[in-house]
Every structure is written in structure tokens, then in C-alpha cells.
Amino acid sequence: MSDEGWDYKKAGLDLEKYAETMSGIQPLLARTWDTARVFPPPFPPRKGGKGSGGFASLFDINPDGRYKNPVLVTCTDGVGSKLKIARQVGKFDTVGIDLVAMSVNDLICTGGEPLVFLDYIAMPADDPDLTKQLVKGISDGCVQAGCSLVGGETAILPDFYAPGDFDTAGFCAGVVERDRVIDGRAIRAGDALIGLASSGIHSNGYSLVRKIVDAAGLSVSDHVPDLGTTVGAALLEPTRIYVKPIRAVVAAHAVTGLANITGGGVPDNLGRILPPGKRAVIRRGTWPVLPVFTWLQKLGRVAQPEMDRVFNGGIGFVVAAPPAEVDGMIARLSADGVPAWVIGEIRDGETGVEIV
Structure with a gap:
């Protein structure tokens, strides 16, 4: 240990760079929001992008009474080793679209409507450009799917991932009317x-x-x-x-x-x-x-x-x-x-x- 002692930056996590990363992705979330259903953060981010006024996201599942007997639909998935191709090419926005697709395409197999999406990104050291590209792709995917990107987590894990590696996972929640669920039980010979x-x-x-x-x-x-x-x-x-x-x-x-x-x-x-x-x-x-x-x-x-x-x-x-x-x-x-x-x-x- 140095004479000055340890701090978080010396341990592998630069809080100033982390704040820079977070400040760059907030507009990418906001562009996906259904403003009639997403509760905006109660307070704006503080200087440096720190804080958003809350610990969780709020979403009105049935603001106009369109659902009479709604059932929650949930799913989660990742992109897998396609991420290694993205790393080799140096292009990360398209795998963000993949991340959304893997969950929302599963969710609609119930006949449901995807409503909200959250992401988890893990890497060994903060990388604002990579993170912004990933979240840009996730945002694009949510626009295509018509669901709101309401939050997520960026985890910096030094010594856990090798330099250059990263992983990501997605989580989606939606809704389907109970009497409109599609589960295959109605399939008949001749279909x-x-x-x-x-x-x-x-x-x-x-x-x-x-x-x-x-x-x-x-x-x-x-x-x-x-x-x-x-x-x-x-x-x-x-x-x-x-x-x-x-x-x-x-x-x-x-x-x-x-x-x-x-x-x-x-x-x-x-x-x-x-x-x-x-x-x-x-x-x-x-x-x-x-x-x-x-x-x-x-x-x-x-x-x-x-x-x-x-x-x-x-x-x-x-x-x-x-x-x-x-x-x-x-x-x-x-x-x-x-x-x-x-x-x-x-x-x-x-x-x-x-x-x-």
C-alpha cells in the first residue's frame, strides 16, 4: 500500500468516471418513456450526473383502464458470446438491440405487451464510450418494441472480469389480459x-x-x-x-x-x-x-x-x-x-x- 493509503480509485473503480458514464446515458432512457405511464424521477440528476431522486422506477400498469384482468408477464435473457464479436469489431450498439430482442420476443409469445425493460451491464473498469454505445442500442431496441427503458445497473468489477471482457443481461415486464393468454393449448390439427x-x-x-x-x-x-x-x-x-x-x-x-x-x-x-x-x-x-x-x-x-x-x-x-x-x-x-x-x-x- 502507498504512503497515502488506499482509496476506491486505486482499488479499480473511478467514481468520477462512473459519474461521467451515468450522465451520458440518461437521455437514452428518457427517449423510450411512455410519459403517460412512467413516473419521472422526482429530482433532476445532481452535478456530475450523480443521483436521480429515487431508488426504483415507477410505472402505471393500467392508466386508462384498457386491461380488465391483467396478468403480469416477466422474462430475462442475455446476448451470450455474440458479445465477443462486438468486442473484436469495436461496435457495441447492435448487441444492445439484441439484448432487448431476446426478452421482448419471448414475452410476446404469451400474447402480452412488453411495458418496461431494465439492463445490467458488468465490466472490469469503467468505459463511458462502451457503456453509452450499449445503452444506445438498448434504447433503440426499446423504441422498436414500444417499451420503456426505466432503469438498470452498471457494475464495475475489477479483478472479476478480464480486461476487455464485459457481460450484460436484460429484464422485461409486461402484461396480458387473463382471457387473452396464448399458451399453445388452443392448437388443433390442421392449423x-x-x-x-x-x-x-x-x-x-x-x-x-x-x-x-x-x-x-x-x-x-x-x-x-x-x-x-x-x-x-x-x-x-x-x-x-x-x-x-x-x-x-x-x-x-x-x-x-x-x-x-x-x-x-x-x-x-x-x-x-x-x-x-x-x-x-x-x-x-x-x-x-x-x-x-x-x-x-x-x-x-x-x-x-x-x-x-x-x-x-x-x-x-x-x-x-x-x-x-x-x-x-x-x-x-x-x-x-x-x-x-x-x-x-x-x-x-x-x-x-x-x-x-
Whole structure:
């Protein structure tokens, strides 16, 4: 120990820099707020960005009486090792969008409305620029999802994370009318399965992706002719947020089931909502496989069954609905900028998902 003694800065946490970080992100939260429902902080931040006048956020869940019997919906998720790609590229805003997408896309599978989002960011030393980029992406994702970023936590943990590493997690709360819950129990034989286009790999399977890319000797700055962009840009394409298109579909059409296609691909995630005695049959070739998956499969010599169970393959979300709803639903999704296709149907049989 020095003659002057220890202080927090010498231990690895610079409180002045932390205050600088906090002062730079408050406007990114405020731009997402539904001002009729979010209670603003009672006091403005003090000089240096310290303090906001409260310890928790307040949100009016039902200000206009739109819900008669509301049920709270909650979920949490992270981005996973896609963060390592962001670190290699030096670009962090798109993984902020991913963080929001991973939770809100799960939440809407209940038929619910995401209301509030909170983030947790942990790093070994304060990094105002990285934090601001992350929160900017989280803010962008919340705007896309129509939910309010009401708070979060930035944890500085020296000696816990290696230099350059960081992690982040997201937490979302929403609401659904009790008699409007969608949980798959209404799925019937003959229902159509409508697949919604993904934007890319989304945020699952990156442990395998990174091994394939590393084994091929590629760096994030290398250009891939098959993709028309660099490795880093292709791998950082943010997860599509399906909140607004799916809420429009649920409001206008009879829907029997909703599945977010994350880790486990279509088979595992669609299987989570199938009732006993119902089997989903998916027809390969009914949707265009995105070039990034063809490139990865060839580069890593990955077997098709492994591709199916790790990646989304170009389908980021699946809706089960009676056949009469299909044409109108696909037209509505297309108008909202989301390509969609009938990719299969529900049959009676042993519960599970079959790709044919």
C-alpha cells in the first residue's frame, strides 16, 4: 500500500468516471418513456450526473383502464458470446438491440405487451464510450418494441472480469389480459404454421459460430464475397424485434400458438408450445435460407441436423393459426416489413416437431 493509503480509485473503480458514464446515458432512457405511464424521477440528476431522486422506477400498469384482468408477464435473457464479436469489431450498439430482442420476443409469445425493460451491464473498469454505445442500442431496441427503458445497473468489477471482457443481461415486464393468454393449448390439427423471416443468426449459436470462423483462419475484418460484407458485419446483424408485427396479428386474427425461435432452432422452440397429441410438420424449402447459414454450414462442414437444432435457419418466429387466417396474416406481416411463409402444419400424432 502507498504512503497515502488506499482509496476506491486505486482499488479499480473511478467514481468520477462512473459519474461521467451515468450522465451520458440518461437521455437514452428518457427517449423510450411512455410519459403517460412512467413516473419521472422526482429530482433532476445532481452535478456530475450523480443521483436521480429515487431508488426504483415507477410505472402505471393500467392508466386508462384498457386491461380488465391483467396478468403480469416477466422474462430475462442475455446476448451470450455474440458479445465477443462486438468486442473484436469495436461496435457495441447492435448487441444492445439484441439484448432487448431476446426478452421482448419471448414475452410476446404469451400474447402480452412488453411495458418496461431494465439492463445490467458488468465490466472490469469503467468505459463511458462502451457503456453509452450499449445503452444506445438498448434504447433503440426499446423504441422498436414500444417499451420503456426505466432503469438498470452498471457494475464495475475489477479483478472479476478480464480486461476487455464485459457481460450484460436484460429484464422485461409486461402484461396480458387473463382471457387473452396464448399458451399453445388452443392448437388443433390442421392449423397452419407461419414462419416469420429472421434478420440473420440473431443471438444464438455463437459458440459454434466463433469456432467455425476461428478454425477457418478468418478475422472480423475479412470480406466474405458470398455475403457481400465483412465477417464482423454479418455476425453482428441485430436480432429482429417482432413485438409490433405480432401484436398487430394477435389483435386482428385468431392465433393458437406463438414461438420465438432461439437456441434449439425451430424443432426445440416450436416443440415447447405443442399440446399432447399434436405434431408439427415443417417442410424444408418453403422459405429461403439466409446466405449466412449456407456460408457457415459450408465453412464448418456442419451436418444439417446440427444446423437445424442450433440455428434459426432464416425463421425467427412461428405463428400457429387456423388456415382461414393465413392469407390475411401474411399480408399484414408483409405490410409491416416482415416476410412470412407457410412452412408447415399441425397434425394429430406423437408430440414433437418433424422436418421433412
